Amino acid sequence: MKSLLIHVSKDSLSTALQAALKAISANSSSRVLSGILIQAQTQGLILTASNIRMTIEYKLPVKMDSMVVHNTGEIVVPARYFYEIIRKLDPGLIRLEIVESLILNIQSGSTQFRLCGMDVAEFPRIQYIDHPNIQRISMKNTLLKQIFKRVVFAVSSSETRPVLTGVLLQIEKQNIRVVATDGIRFAQHVVESVEDYGAIPLDVVIPGSTLEDLLKILNDDADSSTDLEIGPKQIRFISNGLRVQSALLEGTYPSVNNLIPKAYLSEVIVKKDRLLHVVERISILASESVMLSVLPSNMLSLVSKTAEIGDVKEEIPLEHLEGDHFRVAFNGKYFRDILRAIDSETLRIRFAGKERPLVILPVDASSSTLFLITPVRTHD
Amino acid sequence: MKSLLIHVSKDSLSTALQAALKAISANSSSRVLSGILIQAQTQGLILTASNIRMTIEYKLPVKMDSMVVHNTGEIVVPARYFYEIIRKLDPGLIRLEIVESLILNIQSGSTQFRLCGMDVAEFPRIQYIDHPNIQRISMKNTLLKQIFKRVVFAVSSSETRPVLTGVLLQIEKQNIRVVATDGIRFAQHVVESVEDYGAIPLDVVIPGSTLEDLLKILNDDADSSTDLEIGPKQIRFISNGLRVQSALLEGTYPSVNNLIPKAYLSEVIVKKDRLLHVVERISILASESVMLSVLPSNMLSLVSKTAEIGDVKEEIPLEHLEGDHFRVAFNGKYFRDILRAIDSETLRIRFAGKERPLVILPVDASSSTLFLITPVRTHD
Numbered sequence: 017m018k019s020l021l022i023h024v025s026k027d028s029l030s031t032a033l034q035a036a037l038k039a040i041s042a043n044s045s046s047r048v049l050s051g052i053l054i055q056a057q058t059q060g061l062i063l064t065a066s067n068i069r070m071t072i073e074y075k076l077p078v079k080m081d082s083m084v085v086h087n088t089g090e091i092v093v094p095a096r097y098f099y100e101i102i103r104k105l106d107p108g109l110i111r112l113e114i115v116e117s118l119i120l121n122i123q124s125g126s127t128q129f130r131l132c133g134m135d136v137a138e139f140p141r142i143q144y145i146d147h148p149n150i151q152r153i154s155m156k157n158t159l160l161k162q163i164f165k166r167v168v169f170a171v172s173s174s175e176t177r178p179v180l181t182g183v184l185l186q187i188e189k190q191n192i193r194v195v196a197t198d199g200i201r202f203a204q205h206v207v208e209s210v211e212d213y214g215a216i217p218l219d220v221v222i223p224g225s226t227l228e229d230l231l232k233i234l235n236d237d238a239d240s241s242t243d244l245e246i247g248p249k250q251i252r253f254i255s256n257g258l259r260v261q262s263a264l265l266e267g268t269y270p271s272v273n274n275l276i277p278k279a280y281l282s283e284v285i286v287k288k289d290r291l292l293h294v295v296e297r298i299s300i301l302a303s304e305s306v307m308l309s310v311l312p313s314n315m316l317s318l319v320s321k322t323a324e325i326g327d328v329k330e331e332i333p334l335e336h337l338e339g340d341h342f343r344v345a346f347n348g349k350y351f352r353d354i355l356r357a358i359d360s361e362t363l364r365i366r367f368a369g370k371e372r373p374l375v376i377l378p379v380d381a382s383s384s385t386l387f388l389i390t391p392v393r394t395h396d
Numbered sequence: 397m398k399s400l401l402i403h404v405s406k407d408s409l410s411t412a413l414q415a416a417l418k419a420i421s422a423n424s425s426s427r428v429l430s431g432i433l434i435q436a437q438t439q440g441l442i443l444t445a446s447n448i449r450m451t452i453e454y455k456l457p458v459k460m461d462s463m464v465v466h467n468t469g470e471i472v473v474p475a476r477y478f479y480e481i482i483r484k485l486d487p488g489l490i491r492l493e494i495v496e497s498l499i500l501n502i503q504s505g506s507t508q509f510r511l512c513g514m515d516v517a518e519f520p521r522i523q524y525i526d527h528p529n530i531q532r533i534s535m536k537n538t539l540l541k542q543i544f545k546r547v548v549f550a551v552s553s554s555e556t557r558p559v560l561t562g563v564l565l566q567i568e569k570q571n572i573r574v575v576a577t578d579g580i581r582f583a584q585h586v587v588e589s590v591e592d593y594g595a596i597p598l599d600v601v602i603p604g605s606t607l608e609d610l611l612k613i614l615n616d617d618a619d620s621s622t623d624l625e626i627g628p629k630q631i632r633f634i635s636n637g638l639r640v641q642s643a644l645l646e647g648t649y650p651s652v653n654n655l656i657p658k659a660y661l662s663e664v665i666v667k668k669d670r671l672l673h674v675v676e677r678i679s680i681l682a683s684e685s686v687m688l689s690v691l692p693s694n695m696l697s698l699v700s701k702t703a704e705i706g707d708v709k710e711e712i713p714l715e716h717l718e719g720d721h722f723r724v725a726f727n728g729k730y731f732r733d734i735l736r737a738i739d740s741e742t743l744r745i746r747f748a749g750k751e752r753p754l755v756i757l758p759v760d761a762s763s764s765t766l767f768l769i770t771p772v773r774t775h776d
Contacts, residue, residue: 097680097705104677119706127677131706297484297507300477325477326499326511 020056020089020114025082026107026124032063032074033099035258038229039065039072040095052095053139054112054120056085065095066140070226072233075257082109092134093120101129147247153187153213157240157255163194164227166205166385169353171224172198179267182221187213195272196224201350202275202373202388203357221269222251226262233258275388277368277375282339284310285379286332288363292355294318294330299348301328305392306348308374310334310341310367320348335362342367344374345392354387400436400469400494405462406487406504412443412454413479415638418609419445419452420475432475433519434492434500436465445475446520450606452613455637462489472514473500481509530627533567533593537620537635543574544607546585546765549733551604552578559647562601567593575652576604581730582655582753582768583737601649602631606642613638655768657748657755662719664690665759666712668743672735674698674710679728681708685772686728688754690714690721690747700728715742722747724754725774734767 036052053064060077076083091114101122102110111123118133164183172180177199184195190213193206230253234242242255246264253260295318298306303320311317314334321327344367355363360378367374373388416432433444440457456463471494481502482490491503498513544563552560557579564575570593573586610633614622622635626644633640675698678686683700691697694714701707724747735743740758747754753768 094705100680101677104673104680106673126712127674127708127710129681129706129708132704293484293486294507297481300480300484301509324512325474326509328507328509330507332506 019087020054020091020112020120021085021087022056022061022112023084023086023109024061024076024112026102026105026110028076028079028082029061029102029110032061032076033102035233036063036065036072036074037095037099038233039067039070050095051092051134051139052098053090053092053136053141054098055090056088056112058085058088060085064139064141069223070229070260070262071140072229073259073261075259077257087113089114090136091118091120092136092139093131094134097131098122101131149248151216151218151246152243153218153246154211154241154243155209156238157234157236157242158238159192159207159209160242161231161234161236163192163205163207165231166357167194167196167203168224168227168231169357170196170198170201170203170387174198177267179221179265179269181225182223182265182269183227184221184269185218187218189213189215195269197270197272197388200347200390201354202272202386203354204272204386206384218246220246220251221265221267223262223265226260230260233260275373276386277366277372280339280366280368280375282310282337282342282367284316284334284338284365285336285362286316286334286365288355288358288361288378290332291316291363292352294332295348295352295355298328298330299352301325303348305345305394306351307343307345307394308365309343310337312341339367344370345394346374346389347392350389354389357387358385399467400434400471400492400500401465401467402436402441402492403464403466403489404441404456404492406482406485406490408456408459408462409441409482409490412441412456413482415613416443416445416452416454417475417479418613419447419450430475431472431514431519432478433470433472433516433521434478435470436468436492438465438468440465444519444521449603450609450640450642451520452609453639453641455639457637467493469494470516471498471500472516472519473511474514477511478502481511527627530625531596531598532623532625533598534591534621534623535589536618537614537616537622538618539572539587539589540622541611541614541616543572543585543587545611546737547574547576547583548604548607548611549737550576550578550581550583550767554578557647559601559645559649561605562603562645562649563607564601564649565598567598569593569595575649577650577652577768580727580770581734582652583734584652584766586764598626600626600631601645601647603642603645606631606640610640613640655753656766657746657752660719660746660748660755662690662717662722662747664696664714664718664745665716665742666696666714666745668735668738668741668758670712671696671743672732674712675728675732675735678708678710679732681705683728685725685774686731687723687725687774688745689723690717692721719747724750725772726754726769727772730769734769737767738765 055062060075062075064073105124113121115121120131120133122129180198186193190209195204242253245252251262251264298318298320301320301322303322307319309317315331316334317331319329358378360380362379364377373390376387378385435442440455442455444453485504493501495501500511500513502509566573570589575584622633625632631642631644678698678700681700681702683702687699689697695711697711699709738758740760742759744757753770756767758765
């Protein structure tokens with residue numbers, strides 16, 4: 017065992033730790049997975065954290081004044097303790113050194129922590145297998161975050177159909193399509209990239225939890241981009257010293273095209289913020305369903321009732337109505353999630369019949385986003 | 397049943413609700429105690445919330461434009477729902493009306509909530525019995541908050557000796573003394589008021605939880621003051637439309653004067669902020685005890701060890717040392733709580749022997765605050 021010895025600034029180490037710790041779930045089953053792998057190599061410091069599904073690796077390159085490697089080496093230490101210790105140290109350089117065989121010495125000014133380490137051999141590493149079928153594409157971070165942010169909320173939170181806990185990503189030439197659904201709500205975003213990704217179509221399902229973490233870690237710089245490496249069972253996101261590797265979800269993603277109503281009976285246009293406020297208020301009573309009605313007075317009415325607690329009703333003006341008045345009930349929380357994912361000022365709601373999904377479209381020329389919500393059956 | 401009808405501004409109602417809701421614990425046992433009593437009287441609106449130990453009443457007087465009573469009346473509604481509804485309404489006037497016998501209609505703009513009410517008769521009220529032995533004193537809010545803030549953290553969190561979950565308040569003439577202890581740590585604050593409260597001595601134990609809520613609700617205006625009405629079993633705090641009534645704790649508060657060491661072997665002076673940072677870092681390892689040693693090098697050393705996790709040591713310079721070097725172990729979290737309650741720049745630590753409590757004193761001429769912490773026995 018080589019005895020790691022480095023100096024690293026508190027700020028750099030904290031940033032790296034915050035990113036890597038996204039992989040560590042609060043109640044990790046195996047003790048070694050609650051750890052973080054610290055590797056000092058000649059090129060820099062690598063921190064790796066992992067859970068069953070995802071591994072995050074963050075590399076701090078050698079840099080005069082903020083990252084100096086005196087001796088290479090590696091150790092696994094309890095991640096939460098290590099993070100809490102680093103966070104509470106005074107600003108400035110921190111000295112990390114392996115003393116004895118499994119003790120990490122952490123020194124800053126007159127503070128000295130000695131943290132018991134764990135066996136490095138048990139820790140999972142990111143495997144860089146060069147599979148012949150690996151597809152590689154590169155995407156601007158802004159685009160990558162935009163496409164997944166629009167749909168990831170709609171994945172299923174239940175493991176009964178695991179493939180629905182993921183987001184379907186399809187790329188062919190310049191066309192990118194992402195889809196998420198839990199069977200009741202559905203979100204789809206289609207965008208044409210400035211880049212051509214080639215003729216071989218890409219069609220994978222990425223776990224929603226991986227994407228949610230990725231959205232938090234990836235930076236928003238207009239210049240930053242991420243390389244995606246997609247193998248038969250895994251996907252890697254590589255950006256600025258960060259490597260996130262995740263299992264892909266297996267199984268066939270359900271065909272969703274026939275869910276989208278082709279024709280509709282009515283369409284209304286409403287202000288998005290106004291509607292969102294109303295739906296947030298209505299959700300307070302936590303009822304199973306919200307009844308939405310288009311009234312002859314050219315108003316949109318929302319009503320919700322909860323036995324023994326009370327009821328609420330509210331009306332907002334329509335900007336536009338085409339077709340007949342209608343009336344449909346659906347899950348208020350799901351509707352609220354959809355409205356929160358929309359950033360356009362107004363939106364269209366299309367009604368195709370009492371048993372067909374309601375279609376919600378941002379009124380926004382630049383992209384093509386579509387949401388569906390399946391109605392709840394009511395007895396009136 | 398009279399049918400309440402009022403108009404009240406969202407801001408006034410929210411402020412009143414936030415104060416009153418401090419009395420409602422998250423999991424109230426009886427359904428009516430999870431409610432809030434709304435009373436419209438000719439003089440204004442009164443909101444009352446209660447738990448077993450404490451009742452909070454907040455009065456909004458009639459005020460043109462922000463509080464108008466059209467019809468008096470009263471109802472009890474679920475407090476959390478009522479608060480969430482008011483919070484999410486648009487700014488402006490809210491119309492509250494009792495419709496049918498137990499329904500509260502809440503209207504704002506085009507929003508209409510109807511909330512199911514509960515039976516008013518079951519709800520506890522603040523009883524204004526004019527007992528001959530009631531003592532009345534008035535205190536500036538700034539003074540009231542200062543004295544309790546210094547000591548309330550030290551009350552016991554265990555119900556084994558209920559009297560220790562409270563703060564002892566003793567007043568005689570101009571002298572105010574507050575004491576809190578859980579048997580291991582001890583906090584005392586003595587202050588001379590500008591006012592003379594008279595010769596009849598006051599000696600009561602107020603629940604720590606009541607005082608913690610009171611510290612959050614009372615405003616900090618230099619002009620505001622609070623009237624205290626102290627009966628044989630209850631205390632009331634009355635300030636600016638707010639009335640807080642709490643049971644007093646029964647039982648004899650332990651005599652604590654003989655706990656305080658009269659003589660000491662050593663005294664050190666250290667910077668408070670520096671020591672607090674060190675103790676906060678050391679507490680990360682969550683060890684049972686911290687070993688504090690005064691070293692011949694004129695340094696204060698703190699060491700903590702936790703089996704299987706690791707250890708930490710740190711040294712800080714002494715500003716002053718009188719007497720011998722010493723070495724003593726105590727609970728790190730308790731020590732941290734004491735340091736957080738101190739706002740002076742430096743503090744004194746007095747050592748009176750390995751089995752005697754450590755004395756901690758802010759170096760601050762204006763008041764007399766004293767903390768004790770009982771050592772943990774160690775085997776070295």
